[in-house]
Amino acid sequence: MLQRLVHLLPLRMRVFLRRIPILVRLYRWLRRGRLTRERNVFVLLALAAVAIGFAATMSETWFPASGIVLTVLAGGLLLRVRTLTALLGVVAVVLVSDSIRLGFHKVGPGVIATVAVTAVLALALARTRQQIGVQGLRGEYMLLELRDRLRRHGEMPPLPVGWDSQVVLLQAGGSSFGGDFVVSSSDGKTLEIALVDVSGKGVDAGTRALMLSGAFGGLLGSVQPERFLPSCNAYLQRQRWDEGFVTAVHLIIDLTTGEYTVESAGHPPAVQFDAGSGTWQVSSAKGIVLGVVPDLRCEPESGLLRPGDALLLYTDGLVEAPGLDIDAGIDRLLGEAERLVPHGFRKGAKELVETMAASRDDDCALVLIWRT
Numbered sequence: 001m002l003q004r005l006v007h008l009l010p011l012r013m014r015v016f017l018r019r020i021p022i023l024v025r026l027y028r029w030l031r032r033g034r035l036t037r038e039r040n041v042f043v044l045l046a047l048a049a050v051a052i053g054f055a056a057t058m059s060e061t062w063f064p065a066s067g068i069v070l071t072v073l074a075g076g077l078l079l080r081v082r083t084l085t086a087l088l089g090v091v092a093v094v095l096v097s098d099s100i101r102l103g104f105h106k107v108g109p110g111v112i113a114t115v116a117v118t119a120v121l122a123l124a125l126a127r128t129r130q131q132i133g134v135q136g137l138r139g140e141y142m143l144l145e146l147r148d149r150l151r152r153h154g155e156m157p158p159l160p161v162g163w164d165s166q167v168v169l170l171q172a173g174g175s176s177f178g179g180d181f182v183v184s185s186s187d188g189k190t191l192e193i194a195l196v197d198v199s200g201k202g203v204d205a206g207t208r209a210l211m212l213s214g215a216f217g218g219l220l221g222s223v224q225p226e227r228f229l230p231s232c233n234a235y236l237q238r239q240r241w242d243e244g245f246v247t248a249v250h251l252i253i254d255l256t257t258g259e260y261t262v263e264s265a266g267h268p269p270a271v272q273f274d275a276g277s278g279t280w281q282v283s284s285a286k287g288i289v290l291g292v293v294p295d296l297r298c299e300p301e302s303g304l305l306r307p308g309d310a311l312l313l314y315t316d317g318l319v320e321a322p323g324l325d326i327d328a329g330i331d332r333l334l335g336e337a338e339r340l341v342p343h344g345f346r347k348g349a350k351e352l353v354e355t356m357a358a359s360r361d362d363d364c365a366l367v368l369i370w371r372t
Contacts, residue, residue, distance in 0.1 A: 041078050045071045046090045053094035057101050065098050066111045069118045076122025084126045088119050149210075156193075157186040160255055162307070162372055166349040170357050170364040171206075172317075179205025180315045180365035181213045185221030191255055192220050194228065195367050196248045197267065197315040205363070212246065225252045229265050229287070229298055236291030246290040249313050251369070253305065258371060260311065263300035265290045268316050268326065271334065273370075275308030278341070280334045310345055310370035312337065317362035318353065332356070345370050 049071040055063035068091055075087045095112060156165045171178030179198035184191070194216055198205045219231050228250050236246060247266040254260070262270045266289030272281045287298035305311060319329030336355055340348035349368050357364040 038079060038083055042075075042083050042087060045075055045079075045087055049087070049091050049094050053098050056098055065095070066114060068094060069115050072115060072118045072122050076118075076125040079126060080130050081123060081126045084122060088123075091115065091119075149213075156184050157191070159186070159191065160188065163191075163255060164346065164370055164372055166346055166366075166368045168350050168353045168364075168366045170353050172363050178363035179209050180317065180363045181209050182365065182367055183213060183217040183220050185217075186255075187221075189255055191251075191253045191369075192225060192228070193251045193253075193313070193367060193369070194220055194232075194248055195251075195267070195313045195315065195365060196246060197317075197363075197365070199245045208241075216248075225250075225261070229263060229290070230296045233265070233290045233293075233296035237294055239291070241291065245292065247316075248290060249285075251311065251313060251367075253311075253369065258305040258309075259302065260305060261300050261302045262311075263287065263298040265296065265298060268314060268319055268330070271312040271314075271330075271337075272303060272305070273310040273312070273337075273341070275306065275310075280312075280337060282330065305369075305371050307371045310340075310368060313367040313369075315363065315365045317364035318356045318366065320362070340368075 049068050052063060052068045052071070053065065056065040056067070072088065072091060075084045079087060095115065156167055159165060167182055169178070169180060169182070171180075180196070181198075182193065182195050184193045186192070196209070196212060196216060198209045198212065215235055216232055219228060219235070223231050229248060232246075232248065245266070247264075249262065249264045249267040249270055251270065252261045262283055262285050264270070264283075264285045265287045269285065270283040272283065273279075274281060283301050283303075285299060285301040288296060290296070314333065316326070319333050320326055321329060333352075333356060336352055340352060345368055349366060353364055353366050
């Protein structure tokens, strides 16, 4: 492949390249070993750099010498540090050659400074990618896949006729990752939901949330409902995290009778809407945050959802604000939730989250379950 690429070059360019010792040595080095994918990329970028440099001597209008910076950027994305350094050597040789052929006033300090700054950024980018063991855009693809998996965990399972639900997740700063997540499980007769809040916000809490969503999602439906939060607590105890804390609310609903049990581990209280009286009632379920004590004890609360009733789970990002009591935040949330009833729960859930989160810079999540 390497010989084919070289033979495709014009004779005049090949003669010019043979006069540059470092390019000759690189050519011989590449021919000695089997060409890997990275070497192929290096060869293409090196040839592109040389071609840009040569073309700049032919037509500065169409091929400015500064165009060589594109090969440096591509190298930062696609090459390892060692190979990128070799590419930068080729670029330096081409720039020196162009400055001699065109004059220092054409390839001056501005072009050299631009390429130098870009080279520093490319090296930093390549070093970071090499540390995590990915090259090119694979790192971004991995993050996108993790984000999509977290979102899939938050999707509610199909519910039988007479039940409906809405899940709204809003991450701080418009990030794709956050510390709030939802996991759920249903066998058609019973629905289990856990809304979890990892301390922190945005990307800082997103990495721990990604790990916990898989662990908690595996526990949900696999252990007895009364053992779910204690099992989550035991898992966090084994992690021995020194940073932050985790709160959760766990809901079990009998989809046949409408009976439910809700238990909390340091989480803001769940709220039930009673269609008969048209009022919202705050749950008394409470418990200690996860991962703090070895033996977790919760005080669950039971209730009944009749047709028209709804149950609201949410994270503290919706109700907490600096200098304000959480009870005041809950009162404001319930005041805004009153508008859900006339317009329907499905249409108003997202608007409720956006309204409550408008003045806050925190991850927000809301889960709404209702009987039709």
